[in-house]
């Protein structure tokens with residue numbers, strides 16, 4: 001038992017080292033065992049870093065900080081990967097008997113047929129996001145696939161170009177890269193809630209366009225740290241965890257400015273319940289609504305209770321699904337990059353010892369708890385669709401499902417996110433509603449940056465920022481292209497990391513190129529020949545022309561803003577023989 005826990009701790013430290021901690025206003029207690037290990041690792045003492053972040057906020061002109069002990073902030077992270085047989089699912093009779101939920105009404109089918117004129121009325125918009133879910137794990141969400149993917153669009157190359165909680169959420173709210181919205185990391189001064197101008201975000205633009213808006217779930221990291229009663233601009237209805245953010249059962253929720261404590265209501269279920277009542281309420285008049293349901297699952301748990309043994313626990317499933325996937329093997333184990341045999345091609349920060357049996361067991365258990373926790377999200381999606389149906393709003397609602405970032409579970413010997421490898425960058429994305437062709441599939445590259453412009457486009461709202469992303473409604477309809485060259489980046493891992501990027505790079509349909517400015521290291525993968533990113537070919541003469549071109553694109557995009565970010569460069573040359581060079 002002790003041995004296993006040590007393995008988990010060791011794994012977590014590894015995770016912490018490479019991903020940095022996802023901090024928030026959650027109260028956390030780190031035991032001597034966990035904390036000691038974590039503290040030895042250059043500033044990952046989450047409590048200290050939480051205080052220093054708060055202290056620097058206190059020093060900021062014009063910021064009023066309430067007296068009293070500084071709330072400690074918890075750490076976060078963990079896993080994903082592909083390669084498994086599709087499990088056989090049977091939808092419950094409730095869904096099988098109601099084909100209109102799965103296929104839409106005749107009117108819905110009219111609105112979503114390819115080439116249908118854009119509906120004149122403003123649709124309701126419901127955005128449902130998970131936290132740290134990878135594409136692979138959609139296999140275990142049959143209801144979501146049937147209810148959203150079936151009658152809607154599925155994007156097979158949806159990306160999170162800055163794959164970490166807070167930067168991804170800031171991108172979702174602004175449609176901008178971090179160099180333009182300011183949020184490079186999870187914490188002040190290089191990121192966090194207080195780094196974002198919250199008076200100019202998607203819900204504000206939607207209110208200006210006549211929408212009623214509602215948020216529930218996990219907002220930007222460090223939200224509530226200074227004022228747990230704050231409700232950010234733009235939200236008519238607000239339900240956001242201000243402490244116990246990473247505790248699935250024991251948390252405090254800011255409900256329209258009042259803080260309520262919960263100790264036995266599963267977070268995912270709370271969000272589903274609140275969504276049902278808000279949909280009923282907001283459907284009562286003709287004003288359109290926007291609702292963002294931002295789930296914690298399948299993020300690692302950080303129990304708020306004094307008995308907490310650290311912030312690295314696997315996701316907590318509800319009582320209904322706990323241990324229900326105990327026999328599912330870790331799908332990542334079938335992937336060639338899992339526990340990568342030779343990591344000598346990788347940058348120093350990725351080079352780790354091979355995973356041992358204890359780590360593999362810990363990863364497997366973590367994976368099982370993750371997909372168990374996603375069962376409640378799958379139910380929440382189904383309940384939301386049902387609530388819209390009961391309110392008579394389903395045909396007129398655009399529903400979007402995605403995750404803030406992906407996750408590795410042992411690929412390249414790594415567990416976590418923030419890295420520029422495919423399982424970290426790629427996220428699920430499904431969309432159903434008016435203007436979205438039913439049953440469509442898109443292989444175009446789209447991403448987190450595109451969510452705000454897409455929602456604004458559907459709503460007829462005008463973004464208050466020069467957005468870097470684009471509406472993907474025309475992409476879903478097959479009338480427009482997605483990203484040709486995407487800027488990818490990872491910001492500081494630690495509060496004291498200043499403005500330093502870990503890496504910056506570009507991703508095309510064929511290549512991934514990353515530069516580590518501090519160490520001078522480079523990574524280049526030809527994903528057409530090496531889809532699992534096993535061979536870093538940076539510096540290889542055969543790829544010199546490709547690397548030069550990718551570097552040129554990185555220089556062009558690293559400070560881009562607006563339309564410049566969306567420029568098309570065209571194909572990049574493949575490897576060349578000496579005769580070709």
Ligand SMILES: [Ca+2]
Pocket residue numbers: 131132164165404405
């Ligand atoms: Ca996340």
Ligand SMILES: [Ca+2]
Pocket residue numbers: 212282283284285286287288289
């Ligand atoms: Ca309404």
Ligand SMILES: [Ca+2]
Pocket residue numbers: 340342343344345346533534535536
């Ligand atoms: Ca290798």
